[in-house]
Amino acid sequence: MKKLERRDFAKQTLKWGGTLTFLTVLNLPRMALGAGPPMGNPLNTMKENPFLNRDDLQDALKSLYMTYDSTSPYPHKFNDVISKGQLECLEFIVSKGLEKEYAEHYITTMKPILLRVKQRVEKDGPDKALHGMFEGTTCSYQLMERIEVSQGERSFPCPYKPALENCKKWLPDRFFMEWKDICNRWCIPVWTGFAKVIGVKLAVQPGETCRVKLA
Amino acid sequence: MMKNSQITKNEISSLDTCDDISRRNFAKKLLSIGALSSLAVSLIPEAALAWLDGGFAQREDLADAIKVLVKTYSDTKPYPHKFNDALVKMHLRNLDFAVRKGIWKERAEHYVWTLGVVVDRHIKKGVEMFGKDAFLWGNFERTSCSYQLYERIEIKEGERAVPCPFKPILDQIQKSMGTYQITWEDVHNKWCIPVWSGFARNVGVEIKVEPGETCRVKVL
Numbered sequence: 001m002k003k004l005e006r007r008d009f010a011k012q013t014l015k016w017g018g019t020l021t022f023l024t025v026l027n028l029p030r031m032a033l034g035a036g037p038p039m040g041n042p043l044n045t046m047k048e049n050p051f052l053n054r055d056d057l058q059d060a061l062k063s064l065y066m067t068y069d070s071t072s073p074y075p076h077k078f079n080d081v082i083s084k085g086q087l088e089c090l091e092f093i094v095s096k097g098l099e100k101e102y103a104e105h106y107i108t109t110m111k112p113i114l115l116r117v118k119q120r121v122e123k124d125g126p127d128k129a130l131h132g133m134f135e136g137t138t139c140s141y142q143l144m145e146r147i148e149v150s151q152g153e154r155s156f157p158c159p160y161k162p163a164l165e166n167c168k169k170w171l172p173d174r175f176f177m178e179w180k181d182i183c184n185r186w187c188i189p190v191w192t193g194f195a196k197v198i199g200v201k202l203a204v205q206p207g208e209t210c211r212v213k214l215a
Numbered sequence: 216m217m218k219n220s221q222i223t224k225n226e227i228s229s230l231d232t233c234d235d236i237s238r239r240n241f242a243k244k245l246l247s248i249g250a251l252s253s254l255a256v257s258l259i260p261e262a263a264l265a266w267l268d269g270g271f272a273q274r275e276d277l278a279d280a281i282k283v284l285v286k287t288y289s290d291t292k293p294y295p296h297k298f299n300d301a302l303v304k305m306h307l308r309n310l311d312f313a314v315r316k317g318i319w320k321e322r323a324e325h326y327v328w329t330l331g332v333v334v335d336r337h338i339k340k341g342v343e344m345f346g347k348d349a350f351l352w353g354n355f356e357r358t359s360c361s362y363q364l365y366e367r368i369e370i371k372e373g374e375r376a377v378p379c380p381f382k383p384i385l386d387q388i389q390k391s392m393g394t395y396q397i398t399w400e401d402v403h404n405k406w407c408i409p410v411w412s413g414f415a416r417n418v419g420v421e422i423k424v425e426p427g428e429t430c431r432v433k434v435l
Binding site for chain 2: 049050051053054056057059060061063064065066067068069070071072075076077078080081082084085086088089091092093095096098101102105106108109110111112113138139140141142143145146170171172174175
């Protein structure tokens with residue numbers, strides 16, 4: 001179906017190319033590219049689409065199916081293990097009184113990447129800091145179900161609240177932290193630490209929908 | 216990395232075996248064991264069938280999951296990202312911290328103790344009823360902790376094999392940032408092996424781990 005559309009498109013473009021106005025020539029590729037990259041040869045769109053060129057999608061789909069077909073005792077989601085795993089480790093770290101060093105370790109080990117984000121901020125503006133910390137990294141977009149992007153602000157459903165509730169319910173006497181501990185001892189110190197290296201300031205409004213804004 | 220033909224073959228066989236073990240065989244075994252106490256019968260099926268329970272088509276949150284999947288697999292630079300990317304990185308980061316602080320043993324013990332609730336509640340009973348393979352079943356294909364971490368789980372009676380998810384990501388981190396102190400051997404010896412052995416001890420099973428790009432865990 002797609003191949004036919006693309007072939008026909010190419011034929012028609014070549015056939016009528018001579019009579020096309022300059023404006024039409026400029027506009028057509030954009031139509032042809034649709035949701036793809038904004039520039040480039042539309043005939044190569046499929047060939048160059050990174051998703052369509054992956055040959056390991058079946059593993060991902062199977063994992064996704066296994067996750068979303070497991071609805072008892074609670075509906076599992078793709079971020080199930082990462083959110084529970086983070087909580088389990090944080091519980092251990094907090095019990096040892098090492099949460100400050102734990103957050104600092106994350107910031108320090110991420111420094112080379114954060115410095116690259118800083119360069120982008122200097123070139124393209126402070127919103128790139130939020131991009132680099134949220135929708136631009138798997139560590140966030142594989143953790144948060146959705147990331148709402150607006151200029152100077154990102155918001156997302158807190159993954160830890162439901163995960164902590166499930167952990168407390170299904171693993172009794174193993175989790176003693178409160179939800180606010182996750183905000184205050186993990187998320188806020190890490191994000192503000194990242195921001196400091198990048199050279200921006202943030203304001204965090206924790207909640208079921210957590211908001212992070214450039215200050 | 217396995218060749219494509221092998222992947223397909225293995226995966227089909229994995230899925231079949233997986234399905235067989237989890238649902239059909241499980242039910243068969245369950246029905247055929249007339250001597251089971253009514254308590255065990257009432258406990259185990261609930262735990263076993265609360266997995267691949269047919270709820271997929273009723274889920275209303277699939278759009279988010281699919282968007283993240285497409286985003287992940289479109290993210291091919293500097294390396295092709297996979298669904299387990301952030302989870303693997305989290306484990307490596309936690310291990311790097313624990314090793315630096317000299318608390319990796321306690322860390323692994325805490326993990327085993329935390330999840331021990333599930334192991335005691337479900338897997339122990341499974342081992343008592345169906346034998347040692349139930350330990351591997353509970354530790355690998357039955358839990359999101361594994362099937363969200365490993366790309367594939369190859370299933371044989373008494374053995375599971377998984378492609379190590381840690382090696383490629385650790386290599387990538389060391390190449391692009393060089394900020395971690397742990398080695399791949401640390402991942403085997405200070406995380407995977409202590410954790411699996413800890414779970415096995417909880418249920419009275421002995422295991423042998425053969426670490427590698429394809430990691431093999433066998434019950435003895």
